[in-house]
Amino acid sequence: MRLGRENAELTGHEDRTWHLAWNPKHPLLASCSADKSVRLFSYGTQNGLLDSPKFNPATSIPSVHSRTVRSVAWSPSGKSLATASFDSTVSIWERSSGSDDDGTASSGEWECVSTLEGHESECKSVGYSFNGSLLASCSRDKSVWIWEVQPDADFECISVLMEHTQDVKCIAWHPKEEILASASYDDTIKLYLDDPEDDWYPFTTLTGHTSTVWSLSFSPSGRYLASCSSDLSIKIWQREQAPGNRGEKWTCQLTIPNAHSRAIYSVSWTIAQEASAGSDEELGWLASGGEDGRINIWQIQAPEKSSGSNSSLRYSLLVSQSSAHGVADVNAVAWCPRDGFRDLLGSVGDDGLLRVWRIEL
Amino acid sequence: SKKDIRREVRSIWIDSSEEFIDAAEEGDNLPEVIDEDEIYDLLRSITDPEHPSTTLEQLGVVTAEQIKISGNHISVRFTPTVPHCGMATLIGLSLRVRLLRSLPARFRVDITVKEGSHQSESALNKQLNDKERVAAALENTTLLDVVNGCLATANLRGRDPIDAA
Numbered sequence: 465m466r467l468g469r470e471n472a473e474l475t476g477h478e479d480r481t482w483h484l485a486w487n488p489k490h491p492l493l494a495s496c497s498a499d500k501s502v503r504l505f506s507y508g509t510q511n512g513l514l515d516s517p518k519f520n521p522a523t524s525i526p527s528v529h530s531r532t533v534r535s536v537a538w539s540p541s542g543k544s545l546a547t548a549s550f551d552s553t554v555s556i557w558e559r560s561s562g563s564d565d566d567g568t569a570s571s572g573e574w575e576c577v578s579t580l581e582g583h584e585s586e587c588k589s590v591g592y593s594f595n596g597s598l599l600a601s602c603s604r605d606k607s608v609w610i611w612e613v614q615p616d617a618d619f620e621c622i623s624v625l626m627e628h629t630q631d632v633k634c635i636a637w638h639p640k641e642e643i644l645a646s647a648s649y650d651d652t653i654k655l656y657l658d659d660p661e662d663d664w665y666p667f668t669t670l671t672g673h674t675s676t677v678w679s680l681s682f683s684p685s686g687r688y689l690a691s692c693s694s695d696l697s698i699k700i701w702q703r704e705q706a707p708g709n710r711g712e713k714w715t716c717q718l719t720i721p722n723a724h725s726r727a728i729y730s731v732s733w734t735i736a737q738e739a740s741a742g743s744d745e746e747l748g749w750l751a752s753g754g755e756d757g758r759i760n761i762w763q764i765q766a767p768e769k770s771s772g773s774n775s776s777l778r779y780s781l782l783v784s785q786s787s788a789h790g791v792a793d794v795n796a797v798a799w800c801p802r803d804g805f806r807d808l809l810g811s812v813g814d815d816g817l818l819r820v821w822r823i824e825l
Numbered sequence: 826s827k828k829d830i831r832r833e834v835r836s837i838w839i840d841s842s843e844e845f846i847d848a849a850e851e852g853d854n855l856p857e858v859i860d861e862d863e864i865y866d867l868l869r870s871i872t873d874p875e876h877p878s879t880t881l882e883q884l885g886v887v888t889a890e891q892i893k894i895s896g897n898h899i900s901v902r903f904t905p906t907v908p909h910c911g912m913a914t915l916i917g918l919s920l921r922v923r924l925l926r927s928l929p930a931r932f933r934v935d936i937t938v939k940e941g942s943h944q945s946e947s948a949l950n951k952q953l954n955d956k957e958r959v960a961a962a963l964e965n966t967t968l969l970d971v972v973n974g975c976l977a978t979a980n981l982r983g984r985d986p987i988d989a990a
Contacts, residue, residue, distance in 0.1 A: 550964055
């Protein structure tokens with residue numbers, strides 16, 4: 465198995481590219497950069513397959529941000545894009561009215577329809593909940609904010625969670641339930657639930673990493689959570705009890721030590737693309753990228769049934785792509801979430817480029 | 826082209842007057858030799874944030890012995906003047922920025938304070954090696970002005986300003 469390059473490189477950014485996000489409904493990719501801009505790239509499709517020429521710069525969003533745009537996230541409908549910036553704000557972008565709704569790159573201009581203020585310092589990550597009704601953001605100010613998405617691009621802050629003792633680097637929503645996770649410079653991960661009688665609250669703290677936790681990704685089923693750290697390890701945490709149970713526990717079931725040789729900045733989880741023996745769709749494939757310039761793809765597997773009930777998850781390294789962005793760091797990796805395109809992986813790096821890779825079995 | 830983009834990206838970080846050109850990008854397959862002495866020369870004439878006329882070499886903050894190179898990995902240790910030195914973050918940031926601007930992009934740099942030399946040793950080390958925090962700090966113009974002030978004489982590389990003139 466190897467990673468094949470689907471494009472030479474998608475250029476346009478004039479400085480380090482920090483993050484990328486695939487639109488879940490339309491053939492669009494968003495990337496953001498230290499140059500303060502957000503760029504969109506389109507890809508052609510024919511009969512549900514990738515067409516050639518494959519990826520094209522679609523548009524640059526004339527950023528309203530005054531500093532680095534650190535992270536981007538699409539709403540589940542694919543109609544809204546959220547951007548988080550070092551200028552401490554989150555912006556929401558939608559295509560102007562009157563445009564087609566076919567998702568093609570040629571339709572309307574993207575406009576900033578809302579700016580969410582409240583964080584006191586650099587905003588680092590943003591994301592929509594599984595059904596798009598909530599948005600979460602986090603910052604160097606140590607807080608996580610939860611916003612209710614209301615009609616007409618209106619956002620109301622419903623909770624400010626001050627649980628971490630240092631910068632919050634990343635947030636991630638559960639794929640099927642209203643469970644939020646956050647990762648921090650304080651080396652911990654926290655998970656939050658909504659108390660219908662009261663406020664959002666942290667129901668558990670996951671400890672074990674020995675340095676900054678940079679990124680989180682839930683497994684497609686939501687039963688597992690992956691985390692990666694400057695301690696060079698990736699950890700897989702497993703939900704122990706039935707969904708919705710307040711007392712639920714998440715425990716570390718697997719540590720991949722020295723998964724990279726320098727800090728690991730990003731993990732992204734997808735269902736396995738190969739129905740071969742031993743593959744487990746629920747566990748699937750995990751991509752990771754980091755300061756060592758590598759992209760690694762890991763297969764996470766269930767314990768062997770014969771080896772007893774208390775054995776833990778297993779992993780194998782499927783692909784290790786060195787120099788994925790030349791001599792530059794890999795800042796983020798993300799699998800395409802669209803049916804028919806799930807073997808596509810996007811990556812961005814300090815070279816200012818966005819690259820798209822395809823798993824070649 | 827890819828080369829142009831990379832150059833453009835790097836130009837954000839690199840002064841046009843800087844000493845190094847990435848040999849690999851110039852189509853030359855022989856990368857220049859960068860050793861501990863070369864790194865020391867790059868760093869020794871950086872000045873102290875509180876004493877603009879005193880270099881880090883004169884203060885004993887950086888020494889050749891505290892620099893190690895292994896492949897593309899550079900480790901720089903420095904010794905704050907006092908264990909409660911409030912300027913240690915700025916000194917470390919100045920060292921990092923000097924190397925960011927001077928060295929080819931293939932190098933990875935770790936900057937740490939000498940073991941036992943500062944009361945906030947682990948916090949300092951963590952902050953100086955967090956690329957996101959460093960990037961955010963350098964977007965702060967006040968902070969960047971201070972760093973640029975410390976780097977103003979860095980190109981003397983250990984020479985006396987009068988001799989250099």
